[in-house]
Amino acid sequence: MGIFDKFKRPEPVDPHVLAELREQIELWVRPGFLDRDEVLQYARDFRDDDGMAVGDRELERLVDDVWRARLAEQRSWPARTDADKVEAAFDALDASGVVARMNFTCCQTCGVAEIDDERPDDRPSTGYVFFHQQDAERLADDPAYLYLAYGTFDPEQGRVAEQDEAVGRRVQEALAGQGLPVEWGGSSAQRICVGPLVWQRRLG
Known part of the structure; x- marks a missing residue:
């Protein structure tokens, strides 16, 4: 030089x-x-x-x-956004015994493997729901669609699908109760779809 x-x-x-x-x-x-x-x-x-x-x-x-x-x-967003509604539904589920996590792990395989570690020690939990980081990245789309994984903890032999679907119904009801559009066929083989959404989550 x-x-x-x-x-x-x-x-x-x-x-x-x-x-x-x-x-x-x-x-x-x-x-x-x-x-x-x-x-x-x-x-x-x-x-x-x-x-x-x-x-x-x-x-x-x-x-x-x-x-x-x-x-x-x-500054121009509504006081309560779709992201706020999803978070409120997750908070309600978490408080009622369904471990609910947003932006959890890198993928669905890792999420299912690690969600058991999220179970609280101070209260019983019967199931879980989460979306992973790849799902979260797709929330940048407009409109956005959010896909949720769910299931039951400690299922009884021969009743896995039935008990997973029971958790799925609770998740569906919690989201619909917040006024969110939910699409799910009721089968444990299908993830729950929330959308279309205008995803507006405030920066921390």
């Missing part, structure tokens, strides 16, 4: 690269489950994995721009 190289202005970033990065950052911000620092780390990993020529300062500016834009949008 020559003696004057450090005084050179950096090469301008390809606007198509910036547009791609911004679009991806919006997909992380819109569901509302990540804080600003987590989004920034995701963006760094995405940039590095794709070999994008974007500096840390420019990347941080992009994240902050998207974050501020979402905060500005929140």
Whole structure:
């Protein structure tokens, strides 16, 4: 490097690269489950994995721009959003013995394997419901559709489907009770679909 190289202005970033990065950052911000620092780390990993020529300062500016834009949008949201209704239904289910978790684990397989660890020690729990991180990412869509996994803890032999479906009905009723559109055929082989939703979860 020559003696004057450090005084050179950096090469301008390809606007198509910036547009791609911004679009991806919006997909992380819109569901509302990540804080600003987590989004920034995701963006760094995405940039590095794709070999994008974007500096840390420019990347941080992009994240902050998207974050501020979402905060500005929140000012026009209704007092009670679809995201609030889902959270209220999950809170009610959790209090009534159905362990309910949002944005839980990376995928359904891991969620089913780990949900038993979420059972509280101070009260009985008969079943569970959750959506995983891949489901949460799809909440950036407009309209959004949320797919829920559910089941029973400690099922009786020969009654697994029956008892899973009983939990499914409780979940369906809790969501419908919040005024949410729910689609489910009543079979334990089918996940519960909530939607279409206007997903507006406030940033922390």
